[in-house]
Amino acid sequence: MSDFNQLKELEHTTYPIYEGYDLGLTYTPVGSKFKVWAPTAQQVHIALYNDAGVYDQEGNVQEHSGGQEFLMSRDDQGVWSIELEGDWNKYYYMYRLEWADNTIHYAADPYATGVSANGQRTAIIDLAQTNPDGWELDVGPTLKRPTDAILYELHVRDFSMDPHFNTGKKDLFAAQGRFEAFTYTGLKDTEGNSIGLDHLLELGITHVHLLPVADFHTVNDFAELDTEYNWGYDPQHYNVPEGSYSSNPADPETRIRELKLLVQSLHTAGIGVIMDVVYNHTYSVEQGPFEPVVPGYYYRTDEQGQLTNGSGVGNEVATERPMVRKYIKDSLRYWAEEYHIDGFRFDLMGLIDTPTVVQLTQELRSEVRSDLLIYGEPWTGGESPQPLLTLKGTQRDKGFAVFNDNYRSAIKGDSDGTGSGFATGAEHQEEQVLKGAFGAIHDFTAQPSETVNYVTAHDNLNLWDKILTVRKLREHCRFPQWEQGKPQDGRTPEQAVAEADPYWELDENNLLEDETVRKSLLANGMVLTSQGIPFIHAGDELLRSKCGDHNSYRSSDVVNAIRWDNKARFRPVFDYYQGLIALRRSHPAFRMDHRELVEQHMEVLQSSGHVVAFALRHHANGDAWNHIVVIYNGSDTEQTIALPAESDRWHVVVDAHGAGNETRYEVVGHRVTVSRWSMMVLYDQEEPARVSFVTEQDQANRQAENELEDSDEGTDQEIAGTAIALTDVQLGKDSEVAPFRTIELIYERADRQYTGWNVWVWGTGHRDGHVEFRDLDDGRAVARIQVAPDIQRIGYIVRLNHWDAKDVEADRYIDIDPNQSVMQVLIHSGREEYLLLVNDNRAG
Structure with a gap:
């Protein structure tokens, strides 16, 4: 040029x-x-x-x-x-x-x-001529909240290149590796298991996240299908489907129609489509879509005018420039409107300046579709001069989510080596696991809907191979050393894969006792039972292996293709994943989308000794189950865990041998034993959910209650009675119920400085969470807490502002006197004990 x-x-x-x-x-x-x-x-x-x-x-x-x-x-x-x-x-x-x-x-x-x-x-x-029959009625699944999504990352070609995909359906040969493969239903393996699209439907995921399907540079559309492979992170034409996935790339209409048919087919199955987009770099500058039209404008350069390399592949797009930003927003709008795409995953989102991400999120949500999912990688591939990188934390309250590599590393360890995490044997990961389980609200998010939780994706070792690597079993499995898609020893990929055995140690008659199986189920089980948006890599539910290839973007289909015969071979593993997904989809307690809900309902039970246990209390997020206990045991021995004292009969729905919504067995008492390298989920009782008072939708009700609590008129008994009447109206009840009790928590500090101090309460059966100290009387502050009539004990922490400090580090508890409608409790700063006042003598 x-x-x-x-x-x-x-x-x-x-x-x-x-x-x-x-x-x-x-x-x-x-x-x-x-x-x-x-x-x-x-x-x-x-x-x-x-x-x-x-x-x-x-x-x-x-x-x-x-x-x-x-x-x-x-x-x-x-x-x-x-x-x-x-x-x-x-x-x-x-x-x-x-x-x-x-x-x-x-x-x-x-x-x-x-x-x-x-x-x-x-x-x-004429784009109208590319629309399939019924396209005007096509619509993806609607999300009430982002945390309702369960993402399944999948490469178009991997989905159908396995020879077993074509079993019994000769007409499928031409569709293998192409968009068209997603339109076939009723496919079965030789043992009657559903494969292909029906497998996705049976698994229960809500969205398929497709690796890039926009036209990319490195695969020749004319090449034989089995000769070239790429993930697609080398963009050429941003607004056109990839030609090699089409049955006729020489016909411009065909690839468009076939991608729309893919979307329509998934939508008909109730599954949304997430599109992986690569706006951070182009494969080539001179041969790319921008430089030939406006030289020098679309790419970042340093002070010497040289291209910067924050992507790691030679260039980075200057997203902060107005017409580049406009191009990205126009492109996303086009995909959402013309192809009915349900969301976007941004490759190296860190390189896209934060104002651009914020603008595109706001505009797409307000002008195109309010429930579009938007998330991306909050990191770069190298140093960038852009000062407003979209890294973890920049998404706070901005409406988009980012991948949580903190949680990923805490669960599995490093990405390609022998480094371990909680689920693979590491010590001292409990605190990091809890941060992830809580939706990263004590890490880098404002709301749990801002974190995408995952263990593995297309990059790096997949889950099965990572665990084998940590266990130092690669040589036993006869994995080759891979370099740029080929074994270093000179064998062909086909030879190396044929001679490898990723499952050499498995007793296939007793799969769920195997250490690698258990660790893989524990790892993704943690993802699926944590707050946030869960994301799993396609094939994990089939114990997918790539024979140790940690960067298979240019490897052959024999490495990358999902092996559909593994479904029959490892059916108990698939059933376990299916059960975990069904559990999550059935129970909103696992899908809280606001920080207040998490803080209100989640309580840590144990965080030590390779064990993390927490409770989801009081019909969390409107759940029908009262108290739910989740336990992760990352140790190599079984562990006995104390259960909450409120109940003495628990229904186990997940353990080392199965997962789902149905009770597997019951535990009587306050302790339970959890098998090594496994998880457990239990609940105590099922009943109509109580109304939560800490959601945005209930702001008016909360304000009404606060006004009642602040009122000087009437007795405390009248205030409590009004609160229970309000609850009954919301629940549609007419029956008489015992009135709520009131606890007056009287707080005394020696310095008499109460600005910013408040109390966090849980277990009240009414409205847990933040309570202000509202009155000052003779140098003391008072907080009034409403407690349901059946509650025997509540917990509390006195804190400064939003956890800037705690008055006492330990959790504190108050035992409720059933004979008093109003209890007065005096606490002194720095002391764990409290004094129960016999009468209303606050001077005492």
């Missing part, structure tokens, strides 16, 4: 900005309008062709002259445009750009929505 240094020196702030939504092609049968933002070009022509051009042996078109060329006109916003009469459907076009130094070259439209094979020319298509 010619030297455009004089153009690159132009300050980016001087570039004009275009705010319209019509860049690219606007097609109608009677005319087509073309618009391209190219403010530094001296002249631009539209070149039209009636074919895709002449391809060379590498699958590229080198010559673009010879088309019909029409001069375009420029406006003061840097947009060149032209409107051509007539029906140009199925033609192709390029922009012919001329620069100040008389250099001329041809470029595809950066806003292309259809392209020829390998993206060599932009296609003119």
